[in-house]
Amino acid sequence: MTYQLTVVVPVYNEEDNLLRVEQVFKDYFKIADVPTQVLFVNDGSKDNSRQLIEEICTRSNGFQYISFQKNCGLSAAIKAGFDYTKTPLVGYIDSDLQTTPEDFNILLKYIGEYDLVTGHRADRKDSFVKNMSSTIANKIRRAFTHDGMDDTGCPLKIIKTDYAQRIPMFKGLHRFLPAMIMLQNGKTIQVPIRHFPRIAGTAKFGLWNRLIGPLIDCFAYLWMKKKYINYQVGKKSDA
Template sequence: MNLSHPKFELTIVVPVYNEEDNLARVKVEFNAYFSQSPYRSKVLFVNDGSSDYSQMMIEKICKSSDRYQYIELNQNMGLSAALKAGIDHADTEFVGYIDSDLQTTPFDFDFLMEYRNDYALVTGYRKDRKDRFVKNLSSTIANNFRRFMTKDKAIDTGCPLKIMQTKYARKIPFFTGMHRFIPALIMLQNGEMKQIPVRHFPRIAGEAKYHLFNRMIGPFKDCFAYRWMKKRYINYEISNQG
């Protein structure tokens, strides 16, 4: 696939699962961002099998501008699958990710884009999180354990604001829970990472898809899966071709 798209340089993947209450705000926020940002970007919605009116709203948004596109999965597959689908369908040099709950803002992509050519991954970290105490505590524990297991040095791997060079993103070995390990998986390719503080906002609509159990147990189990895969990961570079 040709990644040198003449009109856009960044595809922002927006996974959606039952977010009908947030999508109108997503359009307003992105339209404002597009009008001010110096970077040529577009949105790719990935509807992860929503059972509400999300798909209808996505299609309406996409008809309003060529800045919006969508793909719809035939059933709910989870965040990692939605991200993989988005990366697989990105046709730009860079691919980004943001959640549709808008607890982070697309305006902060501009801070990340400044470093896009120098790093395989530019990721935000939520410097002043606006979540409840239990959510913050469970994330802190999971982050500390993941760093111990992967040595990825990522401050906040769960931050839903990232930009990757597409050539690196396409080589990420995907598995359930992969979204928690993007820095470590970029590291396997000898790619370098830059971390930037970004703003964080309370969720004001819709329902969180993660709770204490899947925020704690899942990451612990996936860390061992990552360690197994790391020992068997194949990373090659072509030195010559004829």
């Protein structure tokens, strides 16, 4: 099969969710609008996640993995997933499945015209503190980046791979994916998708990660924007 979309699934201590990820994606493969595969990125998990991932990839078609030697963080896991993708399109979803792979079909409707399509969790099923801190962080980030995104942290995205692989990722920059595509003169759009409560496992981000951290990262983004090199070749010699 010639796959068109690789969905990156970062994993850090998510052993309670992985069998559900396997089944949900096996169901999605049957209805996906384009041939789709999954790339697990094991971010140095300390529980049984690595073994479960290897078992899933051995017994089920459409699943691959890479595994870090130690924990490097979400941005590194996403970046590695982008780098190891060989399909024209790359997606991203969290292993907690608070979003559903079925909604990739919604995003795929827009990826022809746009270079990044991200979900917008219009009806988030999170705690008040989590929702409020994310809302504040998004307003701060939007003031710095002017990317027009209301929910840049939504863990459901599709990007054209050539754009994704040019993103100069560093820790925390996963919150700025739309802005980084715009630095490449790419087109972005957000569309409403469904959101569900977390069923198993624990959240990896607290108040610091959602509020204070993103504020600091905004200054890193401004530095990146000032120094970013962007060029287009108008003509070249024949081979």
